[in-house]
Amino acid sequence: MIKPDTGPSTYEWWKYLAERPSPVRPERLSMAQIRALDTVARRDYGRQRRRWHESILLRTPQVVRANEQLDDLLEANEDAVTRVRAAAAIDAPPSLGKSTTVDAYGLRYHREQIDQLGEYVDDNDDILRIPVCRITLTGDVTIKGLHQQLFEFYAHPARRATTGRVLARDLATMAGDAVRRHETRLIIIDDVHFLRPGTEKGEQVANELKWLANEYPATFLFAGVALKQRGLFSEGRNGEFAALAQTGRRWTLLQLHAFDPLTVIGAPVWRDTLLGIEQRLMLARMRPGTLADTLSDYLYIRSTGVIGSLMQLIRLGAIRAIRTGKETLDTDLLEQVSIDEAAEIARGATAILVNKARRVARS
Template sequence: MKQPDLFSLSRKEGFRRFADAPARQRPETLTRMQIRALGDDAAEDYHDSRHDWHANFGIVQTPQLDAIHEDLDQIVASNRQDGDRIRSAAVIDALPGLGKTTIANLFARTFHRQQMRRLPTVTAAGHERIPVFRVGLTSNTTLRTLNRMICEFYGHPATDRANAATLASHALDCVLSCETQLGVIDDIHFIDLDRRDGMAVSNHLKWLANELPVTFIYVGVGLAERRFFADGLTGKNVALAQTARRWTRLGVDPFRLDTDLGRRRWRSLLKATERRLVLAEHRPGMLVSLADYFFERTSGHIGSYFTLLMRGCYRAIRTGTEALTRDVLDAVRLDEASEQARRQLAAALAHGTLPSALGDAS
């Protein structure tokens, strides 16, 4: 079994590997007869290469991804203020399973590649150029841990014993020395604004935005519902909140079947992904013919869709079916949210209260 390429995007070395990785090589699609002719060991290696491909075959350019990348590009490109000016930030705020983190990471990768193509790998002062830093928060993030995570991304040596203020100073030095222009902070919904330390971290994010000359992209779940844009304030105090004036909220919607455009987009997703499958019995149009079934199983959430696709491909190879049939996919268990919604969606599709994904297909 081939070992996965293990790295962390919360370290500069890992992010660089992610950003600089070449396109993965697609395995050849063999017929059943050709697979049988390989022999046991060669066939096992071939199957393993296909498992690896299906788990990592790349990103589909969905309308949601394209729209948010266009907004992010506009926000980042317009943030060219000098160091004495506050830059606006972007926040990707949506439900789980809609690709928020993937969207942010891909934008950061594109930005990294653009900067490294245009600028020297070493700054004028002789420091390593790092266009992007990225960290993910935890459920017990404090001022000190947030500052430490930023420092650890850069590999700063003095992170073990320093206090929060010293680490903040180190983080600023890293950003300035490496001429970083973009900072991605994921999972900010872990900040609990009802707790004193949570409010302190929220305020510290404002300090970072004031002091670090970078554009921030924050990623989180249900931030509007958590009063994040109101800084946790209520009543008349909401007018004093800074976040709502500084952050541009970008939402991510699931795929839908209740409009002609939504159904076309859903079919386009299936068409785009089925072209990448490496299965002996797969034929064009097989996924699209199951468009209603895939929606029933995933509720239009792209994270659940790709999980079903990857697990289904694995099962199709292991069982020798070599195609994504309904029987193969029925044997795949998905996330609990999708499983709970499945019966209701199936009934809506069966009774016509939810239009079929193939209803307006030409």
């Protein structure tokens, strides 16, 4: 399968991501076998493993729950003919896996729809089925910009013709035609926090999104940071996003939280997650329990339970472990790896919490 030369927010790219073969797990080699490789083969083995580690996708309980809720919603919406369709939103702080979760769901949904209904919507194989449309909002989003992105996704001819005076409603209708023509069932809009509450532009785009969610025969899935605090779905006061807020009752709000191994419920989830990562890591000297037992507290302190920081630390650590020939992870090696600033800053406070909890547990 050839990588398309379009940008990532296009159906070609999305289709490629959904339909490319899933990554293959490299063979597990022993230390002796790795040593026996010549330089080229060793570098190649390193690259294969790095790619494999990049592709790790964990089905945490939160991810499973979000998937189930989305399945319910999409099925319910399939039968909604006259009723207003429900929409969903994932609302969580950065790096907790919002984009990963919605994309993984969307890619799976794409494959299912193509398997069930075929690659084309018509009998002549003229019109491609595009079950999922996914766009990401960026700073300073306008109504025109929003539609532009929809057109870009569908490679719609209008993507080059939206200069000059075109009515927003006409743009929305044209984009809607693409949604219907390609039988798109799910529209994912990521980084919705770029809508600024309290600004005229933000309000306009929010209105537009609400209108689209009602108008298009597809389920909308939004993701973003602090959407609730921004008044996107709550009963908006001061007119802040009042339009979206009116639809508050039809929103399914999905949440993602940081891991919390210091609680009774959180501890086994954290442990299972580390065991899951351990099983997928391809390092010759790694033993069962290296992460889940030996490094459990350390990894929590470094990542503060944020999946993005955890995976970054592990992936970078694994790269170093492969390059240096250490072939396992330990605190010495991980200390050399620096990750995102937010995690580094929170590290001290988390360490105090962990030490306190462990002291209490011992006494």
